[in-house]
Amino acid sequence: IVCTSTTPIPLLDYLGETDKLVGFPTTDYISSEKMRKRIDGGKVTDLGVDKGLNLERLAVLGPDMVMGYTMSGDYGQFRKIETLGVPVVINGEYLEEHPLGRAEWIKFMALFFNREKEADSVFNVIEKNYLDARALIEDVAPVTVLSGIVYGDGWFLPGGRNYQARLFKDARCHYLWEDTESNGFLQLAFESVYEKAHDAALWIGTGSYGTLAEIAAADGRYTRFAAFQQGRVYNYDARQGPRGGNEYLELGYLRPDLILKDLIKISHPGSLPEHELFFHRKLP
Secondary structure, three states: OEEOOOOHHHHHHHOOOHHHOOEEOOHHHOOOHHHHHHHHOOOOEEOOOHHHOOHHHHHHHOOOOEEEOOOOOOOHHHHHHHHOOOOEEEOOHHHOOOHHHHHOOHHHHHHOOOOHHHHHHHHHHHHHHHHHHHHHOOOOOOEEEEOOEEEOOEEEEEOOOOHHHHHHHHOOEEEOOOOOOOOOEEEEOHHHHHHHHOOOOEEEOOOOOOOHHHHHHHOHHHHHOHHHHOOOEEEOOOOEOOOOOEHHHHHOOOOHHHHHHHHHHHHOHHHOOOOOOOOOEEOO
C-alpha cells in the first residue's frame, strides 16, 4: 500500500501491518517509531510532494493500492494513478464530525488485510476509554475555552461542528464558538475574537507558537487575554517525530480517547489525577 496522508499510518501499526507501507509522499512527516524504522531502513520510497506525486517512482514501485484523500473533490491525480494500473481507494475519515467516527475508520483499513477482528478489538477499547472519560465529568461546571491563532488577515479557529469543538464539548469545556454551524474553520477579525474571548479561562491550540514569548512577540495584543496573563495556554505539539512531524496530526484521529483525557486533565484536573498529558503541553 501507498498512503498519501499520515493518519492511516497508525491504522497499519495497530493492525500489525506496518510492513505493508511501501511508499509515501514526503516521508519526513511520518512520526510512528515502527514506520520510521522501515523508512530509515530504506523500505519506504519517498514519492515527493503530495500534490505533485512522482508517478514514475510510483509506477516502478507497483503497489497493490493507493489510499488517498481529497479535500476539494479533485480526483485528477488519482485518475492518473489508475492509468498505471494501480487501484485508488479514498479514505474519508476527515469528513466525520464525531471523534469516535474518525477512529472507527480502522475498520475500513482492516478490510484490505483481513484484520476485521483486530480492528473491532482496537476500536472497542478506544470507544470504552472515550465514553468512560466523558462520563466522569458529566456533572462538572464547564470551563470557557478559546482556540486558534491569527494567520495572515484573520484568526482561524474551529467551527461549532468541527470535530475539535466536539472534543471540547465532551470534555465539558464551553467552547465560545460552539453554536456556529461550520464543520471547518472560521476566519474572524482579531477584534471580534478578543471581544468574545478575552476572559476565557483556557486557550488551547496555538498553531506553530511554542512559547508565550513567541506569541507575545508575534502580536502584543495576545497578551491582553486572561488565559495568556494567567499562563493557561496549551498546544497539541508535545509529541514530535524525529523529522518534525506532529503525532497529534498522525495518531490523534485514531486515539481521540487520549485527546479527550488531555482536555479533561487541562480543564478539570481533579477528575483525572493519574493522567499525564499525552498530546498537549502547557506553554512555558
